[in-house]
Amino acid sequence: MSDALERFHPATASWFRGAFDRPTPAQEGAWDSLASGAHTLVVAPTGSGKTLSAFLDSLDRLMLGGGGDTDGSAERPPGTHVLYISPLKALAVDVERNLRAPLAGIARQAASLGVRTAEVTVGIRTGDTPPEERR
Numbered sequence: 826m827s828d829a830l831e832r833f834h835p836a837t838a839s840w841f842r843g844a845f846d847r848p849t850p851a852q853e854g855a856w857d858s859l860a861s862g863a864h865t866l867v868v869a870p871t872g873s874g875k876t877l878s879a880f881l882d883s884l885d886r887l888m889l890g891g892g893g894d895t896d897g898s899a900e901r902p903p904g905t906h907v908l909y910i911s912p913l914k915a916l917a918v919d920v921e922r923n924l925r926a927p928l929a930g931i932a933r934q935a936a937s938l939g940v941r942t943a944e945v946t947v948g949i950r951t952g953d954t955p956p957e958e959r960r
Contacts, residue, residue, distance in 0.1 A: 829853040832860050834889040836935035836942075837881065844930060849874040856882060876923050883907045884927055888942040889935060914951050921947050 829848045830838035841848070848856070851869035855878035858865040867878050887906055911917035924947050935942045950959055 829856050832856060833881070833885045834935075834940075836889060836938055836940055837885040837931050839938075840927065840930040840934045841877075841881070843934075844926070845874075849878070851875060852878040852881070855879065876920055877927065879909075880907070880924060881927065884924075884931060884945065887945045888928075888931055889940065890943075914949075914953075917949050917951070921949055 828838075829852065830841055833841070849869075851867055851873040855865055855867045859882045865879075867875050869875050869878075883906070909917070909920060911920065928945055928947070932942050
């Protein structure tokens, strides 16, 4: 079987390999499905890497353009590109916190390779968010 991380930019794959032993079965299955262009639902137990199974592909494409041969310089139109809807505010806060490490780590790896990354921001909107911030 080929390395599931080969589908990602080298900076993304390098960050993942430095942070984890190997992808979990849930991650490998999700990445295979996403790579085929299929709509993907990940159902797996707590601690199985669901957050990264869902987000790593998006982070890779947003930050670096995806794939192994891009320099990350492709322009992206502004606006929302990934929307995560959480049933619980606490879970949304948890997901936001869990995205900080890959965002920072991939950016560091890309910089070490001399590759530019696009800026990716993460935000939470709830019923408590002021209207001006929601806009």
